[in-house]
Ligand code: GDP
Ligand code: IMO
């Protein structure tokens with residue numbers, strides 16, 4: 001299978017970075033196709049922890065071409081800082097290419113993200129505050145600024161002047177804030193332009209060439225299915241499409257080029273930010289999972305809400321993404337638990353739901369139907385094969401496969417590269 005899409009099936013932080021890093025060893029190209037620095041993908045190599053926000057996880061392999069696609073939104077200061085951090089660690093980014101169609105996160109996007117959240121009060125989304133929503137808003141409103149404009153000082157000045165005039169009108173009239181200075185932003189961003197110029201081109205052409213040449217390509221999803229603007233728990237979602245089909249739109253290839261879709265599944269569920277979460281554990285077990293698993297956001301440090309695995313979410317994710325197989329991560333975090341629950345259905349108003357509800361009111365009222373299974377209560381972190389896993393652990397994995405109607409492709413038992421059990425050939 002020459003092209004593989006890796007996506008999150010839940011509410012993010014499933015361990016996509018770890019899985020992409022594992023598969024990237026054999027990949028020629030790794031592509032980020034949506035989102036921005038709201039993502040935090042952790043890759044652990046030997047004892048070094050890399051927290052990647054915009055750079056594709058393939059950056060850790062010297063020969064791998066890394067692409068940032070057209071539907072990614074880029075905060076240039078963050079990207080340049082990430083390149084610099086990598087350089088200090090001896091990791092070279094000369095194989096990075098950035099789409100000239102990618103949109104820029106501007107200072108007013110970060111500001112509006114904060115102001116709009118404050119204005120929403122108790123109805124806030126709980127965003128990462130990185131300006132992601134306002135940037136995609138401008139893209140859809142056709143007032144965004146793209147990389148290609150940044151590289152041409154006159155075009156950039158014209159677009160920035162027009163947009164800023166409107167932004168400042170809202171900032172002052174609606175929010176009572178001070179207007180932002182054109183000159184300051186213009187100068188700051190021209191500085192970024194010169195540093196980014198060597199990386200920017202039409203990544204779509206490059207990617208199509210590589211696919212035609214039979215190269216192995218990995219698409220690295222950010223966020224996850226339940227945070228998808230079209231399919232997630234709207235409005236408690238992000239502003240892009242993390243689902244598999246978006247890998248084509250977000251990188252400039254045809255949908256028939258996507259060969260295999262892997263859904264990354266945390267062995268339980270977490271969520272950062274607001275919104276319904278049927279299997280959430282607001283008790284000691286939830287606290288225990290958070291502490292054992294160090295479930296605090298990679299990007300914002302916020303404590304993650306924790307709960308049991310939800311097969312209703314997995315079946316929905318299988319349908320939306322056309323999943324071929326699952327990569328189960330963080331199984332080891334459940335090692336100590338005496339029993340484990342798995343939500344196999346939702347009951348609502350006395351009946352079992354067959355569809356994942358669009359209504360958040362319904363979703364907040366559903367009652368999870370659990371199957372309780374005995375835990376395995378032993379260390380799985382040294383297991384390197386399915387057979388080496390304890391029988392109760394194998395039963396849990398088989399149950400996940402059965403209730404989600406999807407086969408197991410990968411099982412991860414620790415953050416390290418070697419702590420990975422491969423059940424199906426990927427490339
Ligand atoms: P992503 O956003 O989906 O890439 O996930 P994050 O990096 O935000 O969060 C996943 C965390 O789990 C990271 O700290 C990873 O290093 C870690 N991780 C990934 N797989 C495993 C695993 O199987 N076991 C353990 N204990 N940690 C894992
Ligand atoms: P990775 O790629 C978990 C959540 C935010 C908030 C909502 C909208 O590391 O899995 P945004 O800033 O995107 O407008 O916030 O989406 N969110 C994530 N949650 N992991 C992520 O990325 C996330 N990116 C955004 O917490 O609820």
Ligand code: MG
Pocket residue numbers: 012013014039040041042298
């Ligand atoms: Mg993350």
